[in-house]
Amino acid sequence: MTFLVFLEHHAGGLEKGGLGVLAKAASLGDSAGVVIGPAAREVATQAGAFGASRVYALESEAPPLPQPRVDAFATLVEKTGADTVLFAASVLASDVAAGLAARLDAGLNWDLTDLEIRDGELVGKRPALGDTVMVDVGWKGSPRLGLVRAGAFDPVEASGSVEVESFESPIAEFSTLATLIGHTVEASTGPSIEDADIIVAGGRGLGSPDAFSLLEELAAALGGAVAATRAVVDAGWYPYSTQVGQTGKTVSPKLYIACGISGAIQHKVGMQGAGTIIAINKDPNAPIFDFCDIGVMGDLHQIVPKLTELVRSTRG
Amino acid sequence: MKIAVCVKHVPDATVHKRIDPGTKRLVRSGESALNPTDLNAVEEALRIKEAQGGEVVLVSLGPVKAIDSLRKALAMGADRAVVVSDEAAAGSDLLGTSRALAAALEREAADLVLFGQASSDGDGAVLWAAVADRLRRPVISQVASLTFEGGEVHGKRQTEHGYDVISAPLPAVVAVSDAINEPRYPSLKGIMGAKTKPQETLSLADLGVPPSEAGEAAAKTTVLELGAPSSRGDQIRIEDDGSAAQKILDLVLERRLL
Numbered sequence: 001m002t003f004l005v006f007l008e009h010h011a012g013g014l015e016k017g018g019l020g021v022l023a024k025a026a027s028l029g030d031s032a033g034v035v036i037g038p039a040a041r042e043v044a045t046q047a048g049a050f051g052a053s054r055v056y057a058l059e060s061e062a063p064p065l066p067q068p069r070v071d072a073f074a075t076l077v078e079k080t081g082a083d084t085v086l087f088a089a090s091v092l093a094s095d096v097a098a099g100l101a102a103r104l105d106a107g108l109n110w111d112l113t114d115l116e117i118r119d120g121e122l123v124g125k126r127p128a129l130g131d132t133v134m135v136d137v138g139w140k141g142s143p144r145l146g147l148v149r150a151g152a153f154d155p156v157e158a159s160g161s162v163e164v165e166s167f168e169s170p171i172a173e174f175s176t177l178a179t180l181i182g183h184t185v186e187a188s189t190g191p192s193i194e195d196a197d198i199i200v201a202g203g204r205g206l207g208s209p210d211a212f213s214l215l216e217e218l219a220a221a222l223g224g225a226v227a228a229t230r231a232v233v234d235a236g237w238y239p240y241s242t243q244v245g246q247t248g249k250t251v252s253p254k255l256y257i258a259c260g261i262s263g264a265i266q267h268k269v270g271m272q273g274a275g276t277i278i279a280i281n282k283d284p285n286a287p288i289f290d291f292c293d294i295g296v297m298g299d300l301h302q303i304v305p306k307l308t309e310l311v312r313s314t315r316g
Numbered sequence: 317m318k319i320a321v322c323v324k325h326v327p328d329a330t331v332h333k334r335i336d337p338g339t340k341r342l343v344r345s346g347e348s349a350l351n352p353t354d355l356n357a358v359e360e361a362l363r364i365k366e367a368q369g370g371e372v373v374l375v376s377l378g379p380v381k382a383i384d385s386l387r388k389a390l391a392m393g394a395d396r397a398v399v400v401s402d403e404a405a406a407g408s409d410l411l412g413t414s415r416a417l418a419a420a421l422e423r424e425a426a427d428l429v430l431f432g433q434a435s436s437d438g439d440g441a442v443l444w445a446a447v448a449d450r451l452r453r454p455v456i457s458q459v460a461s462l463t464f465e466g467g468e469v470h471g472k473r474q475t476e477h478g479y480d481v482i483s484a485p486l487p488a489v490v491a492v493s494d495a496i497n498e499p500r501y502p503s504l505k506g507i508m509g510a511k512t513k514p515q516e517t518l519s520l521a522d523l524g525v526p527p528s529e530a531g532e533a534a535a536k537t538t539v540l541e542l543g544a545p546s547s548r549g550d551q552i553r554i555e556d557d558g559s560a561a562q563k564i565l566d567l568v569l570e571r572r573l574l
Binding site for chain 1: 440485560564
């Protein structure tokens with residue numbers, strides 16, 4: 001089996017997700033990395049420290065948008081004859097993978113948490129139906145495309161030399177119609193949530209930005225930090241630096257108290273490593289009740305202030 | 317502006333979802349509803365129409381009864397619905413689904429095609445990029461705020477590295493995040509009016525899609541086996557009767573988490 005693995009890079013560095021998938025692919029067969037974008041050749045050499053023996057690099061000033069990358073992958077799959085292309089899920093990579101599936105008429109399985117070769121065939125594992133079932137998935141024909149869930153595989157450091165091979169690709173006219181016209185990075189404020197032993201997190205179920213004060217009081221009483229979901233960060237209720245999830249931070253505190261959080265996959269991948277997860281939600285169908293340790297059905301606006309009072313009196 | 321909103325009929329959130337071990341397909345016989353995050357796409361379409369005028373068309377691939385779920389979006393204010401329904405489309409994976417939807421969208425020739433954030437049954441969040449490739453149109457995904465300027469659509473979205481603003485000329489495909497708006501509730505007048513709004517059912521043949529290019533026949537992915545996921549162990553459920561806070565504290569202390 002011959003694998004191509006998309007190695008996404010940002011600000012001159014390779015992303016961990018792609019390197020983790022590369023390590024997995026290398027354990028299954030002949031694998032090569034693919035770097036596309038500014039300084040691609042130079043960035044590609046970094047992959048040598050993570051076990052890549054070959055990396056294909058396409059130098060381009062194109063912004064991190066998917067469609068030109070679909071063109072590049074289509075060219076590269078044809079050129080190399082690779083039968084499997086793997087991506088670590090990200091905002092960019094998910095769209096590249098799906099565009100490529102349509103372009104090559106290739107099967108795409110997503111949300112993969114593991115990969116193995118069984119009787120000579122590639123088999124993916126993916127949790128389904130809100131992670132209540134684990135499904136083994138396969139592909140018909142090739143190329144096979146796979147999107148791996150964020151954080152599923154860790155990069156493996158290795159020594160060895162890497163051969164960087166440049167490639168070129170025609171870019172379709174429609175692929176360059178979308179353009180990046182602005183990019184902002186929000187500076188971190190407040191205490192870091194990554195080091196906190198206890199995190200009190202809030203989502204849409206808070207009802208309003210004001211309700212975060214309830215969480216702040218509980219976090220202060222517990223000696224923890226406050227975190228938020230993407231939905232409330234995007235809505236401007238709480239700072240980006242506190243966001244837990246795929247496009248935010250990954251945390252693994254001893255205790256995670258999720259208040260008014262439904263448990264979307266975007267959020268889950270950032271906090272499933274927590275020791276104990278307590279979910280407080282009034283919606284009994286919220287997916288978070290499927291993967292928490294203690295599920296509390298009720299109104300957080302009643303429960304959280306009471307809990308704060310009790311913690312305060314316990315701790316004196 | 318003519319806006320097409322792609323929506324999906326999914327098992328209702330209150331239904332215990334399961335996969336048929338024989339067919340390895342999701343059991344879709346119980347109560348159904350409109351995919352929750354599609355409501356954000358419908359809402360955004362209605363707001364654009366209210367600001368600029370135009371038409372909002374719902375486009376869906378699914379069983380004939382999908383029209384029942386689409387009625388909620390019609391009640392919210394969408395103008396009409398097109399459902400692609402065909403036995404031969406059953407068991408479609410991303411390839412067949414994107415092909416059938418792209419054919420229906422081609423026929424509508426909308427200025428803007430909107431998608432919601434993800435489907436609640438297949439956990440998929442990729443369809444728009446496949447459809448955009450088939451339509452050969454620009455795509456912007458995960459959009460948390462949408463504006464228009466001089467014939468272009470601007471989408472602001474969060475990535476792993478901050479916020480991007482992406483511009484694309486119309487016609488374009490845009491997938492919105494659930495942070496973009498709060499979907500409205502249908503008014504009584506809207507609910508009454510929904511029944512008389514135009515609803516069209518199309519077969520694959522109507523769209524010129526050969527049966528061999530959709531459904532299970534064209535799928536390039538398969539489900540091999542079903543198993544139980546790794547569990548977090550015994551779970552405790554508490555229904556708040558006024559004592560939940562005390563119970564949480566007791567458990568936290570018992571597990572020495574404080």
